[in-house]
Amino acid sequence: MNLIKYQIIGLLSFALLAGCGGGSSSEGQSNTGTNSNTGSISNTGGSQQVDKTPPVITLNGEADVTAIMQQGYQELGAVAVDDVDGVLPVTISHDLDITKEGDYTVTYSATDKSGNQASLQRIVRVVEAKRLADVIADDSFLQCALDAGYTYAFEVDELSCVNKGITSVQGIEYMTAITKLVLLNNLLTEIDVSKNTQLQQLDVAFNQLSNLDVSNNVTLVELNALQNKLDSIDVTNNISLTSLSVASNNLISIDVSNNFHLRQLHLELNQLQNVDLSQNTALEDLFIQLNQLTELDLSNNEKLKLLWAFDNNISHIDLSKHSELEQLRIEDNLLTDIVLTNNILLKSLELSDNPLTFLDLSKNDQLKSISIAGANLSYLDTRSNTQLTWLDLTANSLTAIDVRQNLVLETLRLEGNLLLEIDLTMNNKLTEVLLDKGVTCSGQACP
DSSP: OOBSOOOOSSSOOOBOOTTSOSOOTTTTOOEESOOOOOOOEEOTTSOEEOOOOOOEEEESSOSEEEEETTSOOBOOOEEEEETTTEEEOEEEEEOOOTTSOEEEEEEEEEEOTTOOEEEEEEEEEEEOOOBHHHHOOOHHHHHHHHHTTOOBGGGOSEEEOOSSOOOOOTTGGGOTTOOEEEOOSOOOSOOOOTTOTTOSEEEOOSSOOSOOOOTTOTTOSEEEOOSSOOSOOOOTTOTTOSEEEOOSSOOSOOOOTTOTTOOEEEOOSSOOSOOOOTTOTTOOEEEOOSSOOSOOOOTTOTTOOEEEOOSSOOOOOOOTTOTTOOEEEOOSSOOSOOOOTTOTTOOEEEOOSSOOOOOOOTTOTTOOEEEOTTSOOSOOOOTTOTTOSEEEOOSSOOSOOOOTTOTTOOEEEOOSSOOSEEEOTTOTTOOEEEOOTTOEEESTTOO
16 A cells, blocks of 8 residues: 655655646656766777667656545656666656546656657556545444554555455445455355455455456456355456466356466366366466366366366376376266376375276376275286375275385275285384275284
């Protein structure tokens, strides 16, 4: 929050007080800095070269600031420096009217002796000084804002109101400088954030929203709308998003093709039948379980580290490009085979309740946890998986298994197989062993 109340040192400032009107470009101009006479560029042979590089302008203060209606605005100024001419004068022009609410532009420009020009802009947001008590209708919401130390709406830059029983957030339209708003676990049925154009983080999880319009919130980086009643959501304007959660809603489709910067995406517990992730090349964590997917194309998502896609209807998945993958949960699907030989960083693998008959884990020596219960495996070689602490192969068709190389194994579940015997003499760290009755077991960890 940058109220323009600063003292300017070494810079020419201007003030627009109530009654000065809109301020024409000529009225709002002033020069700052000094001129440096250094001449042209000379090369090593002494000949003159034309300077084609424009000066660099640096703002004093933030690029987006707030001013209060009917109160003075003090210009923060800018500095222009040229490689050849040194410090240059800066011309300031504006359309600022301190008597009217709105967003205004202050432009800083400079020209070096060779005629190269540069310009830079600052947004000045003129707002009315409204007291929170006058604009917030919900008592719980008001108390939360007051407890956070705010008195006026324009002061609010971050606000977290979790589990407060809030039914209305009327009044946030005056919080035009807010960048972070957390309303987790309240009783909201509607919310209007169209005026909160500076929002970077919005969390409205665990409410009762059936609609959420974030088309004006183009600066959003994180959006969490987990467990609401959304049938749809449009995030095509939110191109800065790195984290999006719309899990546990009623979505049948979603367009994330403009969200190139997404690194974490939660789409679980919806009714999605397909989703296009081809443009989300930065994606690292994908939660898309408990939907109705029949296929999942991840060929452009090579940076994935975590993939949860369980409880769908996927019969084939290609993970050959995903060498950074560390966690994979794809149980309760229709996979008959899966190739994991390129996923050498895998640490956790869950493939239970798929009709798998064969699986090669010889390249996955970082695995610590394997769960493949309820498949059709007759054989699984875990000798390369020496870091395993958890192995669940319940309800398969195994006739034998060698776990003598799995020295740090703590949990071993092998019920519902065709085993006759098992050697656990090397597995002294086992704390849980589940075997069918009648299996001959050797070793101190035997049940």
